[in-house]
Amino acid sequence: MDTTSTVSAWPHLIQQFFPVFTAPGAEIFLSLVTGWVLCTGRHTITGILSFADPVGRHAHDAFHRFLPDARWEMDALWQRLTVLLVKTFAASGVIELDLDDTLFHRCGRHVCGAGWWRDAVRSTRNRIVYAWGLNLVVLTLRVNPPWGGEPLGLPILMRLHRKGGASLIDLAEAMLGQLAGWLPERAFRVHADGFYAPLAGRSLVRLHLISRMRRDAVLYAPLAATRGQKKRGRPRTKGPRLSTPEQMARRVRAWKSVTTTERGKTRKRLVYAKPVVWYRVSKTPVLLVISRDPAGNERDDFFFSTDLSLTPAQVIGGFAGRWSIEDTFKNTKQFLGGQEPQTWKGQGPERAAMLSLWLGSAVWLWYLCQKGPARKFARVPWYPQKEHPSFQDALARLRRHLWGQRIISMFGKRSGHDKNLDVLLEALARAA
Numbered sequence: 001m002d003t004t005s006t007v008s009a010w011p012h013l014i015q016q017f018f019p020v021f022t023a024p025g026a027e028i029f030l031s032l033v034t035g036w037v038l039c040t041g042r043h044t045i046t047g048i049l050s051f052a053d054p055v056g057r058h059a060h061d062a063f064h065r066f067l068p069d070a071r072w073e074m075d076a077l078w079q080r081l082t083v084l085l086v087k088t089f090a091a092s093g094v095i096e097l098d099l100d101d102t103l104f105h106r107c108g109r110h111v112c113g114a115g116w117w118r119d120a121v122r123s124t125r126n127r128i129v130y131a132w133g134l135n136l137v138v139l140t141l142r143v144n145p146p147w148g149g150e151p152l153g154l155p156i157l158m159r160l161h162r163k164g165g166a167s168l169i170d171l172a173e174a175m176l177g178q179l180a181g182w183l184p185e186r187a188f189r190v191h192a193d194g195f196y197a198p199l200a201g202r203s204l205v206r207l208h209l210i211s212r213m214r215r216d217a218v219l220y221a222p223l224a225a226t227r228g229q230k231k232r233g234r235p236r237t238k239g240p241r242l243s244t245p246e247q248m249a250r251r252v253r254a255w256k257s258v259t260t261t262e263r264g265k266t267r268k269r270l271v272y273a274k275p276v277v278w279y280r281v282s283k284t285p286v287l288l289v290i291s292r293d294p295a296g297n298e299r300d301d302f303f304f305s306t307d308l309s310l311t312p313a314q315v316i317g318g319f320a321g322r323w324s325i326e327d328t329f330k331n332t333k334q335f336l337g338g339q340e341p342q343t344w345k346g347q348g349p350e351r352a353a354m355l356s357l358w359l360g361s362a363v364w365l366w367y368l369c370q371k372g373p374a375r376k377f378a379r380v381p382w383y384p385q386k387e388h389p390s391f392q393d394a395l396a397r398l399r400r401h402l403w404g405q406r407i408i409s410m411f412g413k414r415s416g417h418d419k420n421l422d423v424l425l426e427a428l429a430r431a432a
Helices: 003-007 010-015 023-038 045-052 060-066 074-089 168-182 194-201 245-251 312-320 323-335 348-368 391-415 418-430
Strands: 095-105 115-118 130-143 152-161 188-192 207-212 256-262 265-276 286-292 301-305
Touching: 010 023, 010 348, 010 391, 023 045, 023 060, 023 348, 023 391, 045 060, 074 130, 074 152, 074 168, 074 348, 095 152, 095 168, 095 323, 130 168, 130 323, 130 348, 152 168, 152 323, 152 348, 168 188, 168 194, 188 194, 188 312, 194 207, 207 312, 245 265, 245 286, 245 301, 256 312, 265 312, 286 312, 301 312, 323 348, 323 391, 348 391, 391 418
Parallel strands: 095 188, 188 207
Antiparallel strands: 095 130, 115 130, 130 152, 207 301, 256 265, 265 286, 286 301
16 A cells, blocks of 8 residues: 555544544544644643634543543554654665654643753753753654755654653663564664763664764774683783774874765765774774864764764764754744643643654654645745745645635635635644
8 A cells, every 4th residue: 555645634644543542532632633733822732622623522621631641552653653654754774763852841840750951952061051841752763855955853752751760871772672673674773962872882673873972982992803822811802992082083194085965965074984992882893983174164073883884974974964853853842832731640741742743743744745736835035045845834734734624614615715715824824
């Protein structure tokens, strides 16, 4: 069956996830996510309700209870989305993933799962800012859009980090293990910032990691494959001590010039690569890649990959593409109101955050499966050089589609002249 044809219409896409819910819950789910997309105010349940159920077919408390109390599993919803996305956008080859954590700001002392966390957006090198909210670990599927340019990050799994619970590294490892179980015949490559470098030393199945290496990392040469005359004592686990990456960069003379693809753009880089053992992180060798700006305007960067067969250009370009997950966080918070649902008890806060991220993937999936004029986006006078659609354009296109169906179903031929209707639909699509 053609995946594109089954998700080209919004109700058909959402119906793919009905088996996760009870029969009444599936109806509420369809209305809720549709109202979430159409909502032009704050994305609280009360704010969404007037768009989700404008004629009052369901009692309002059915929507308020859906997040904290309804019977459905978040992992089941994620699994169906992951399989659908992989089938549509990554049917073969290595599956590219991005991993990071983010803070969803919340207000109120009694929000279940919330705590005081470091706010990475507002903190600087010399000043740490803490904020109250939900600390989420998110895994996204990296998708190269048909128009080229910067890749897209589509959320496929999320975990809530709680005070006194599993660490961020443990949660990330659990998610990657779960993903490997969902797709037992596929290989993965995950890109994460330096905080998640310890994942290189964990037992990850069919998965390689690309991350950043500390400038002062303690490195060793890989142990020689053949040993000399047998000696007494415990066998060595690493070779001689090497210079730190920063010291190594000062002494390198054999730089190699390569062309990298970073966030859809090509750049010239000077690179040096060497297999090393970062013993505090991984007992097995990793590929150290030193990247230098030929113009000398940027500081040297230090990356590593657990896949020794990759080229330096692949490692640098792969890590640069990790920025797509940062765009996903911004879009979810700014355009889908991921931080706004006013739910405090039980699973409510975690499920609300999860649904906002899940919805971001669903919007992109719907948009990318459209063809021809259905994927057209509006160009504005103050941005004439814009060539590619953004998430806001995809969301506006979906809103226009849903509003058009709703207005025609309500008023039929009395909905007005086509030109007037187009003006109204465009205004509604951008109202948020």
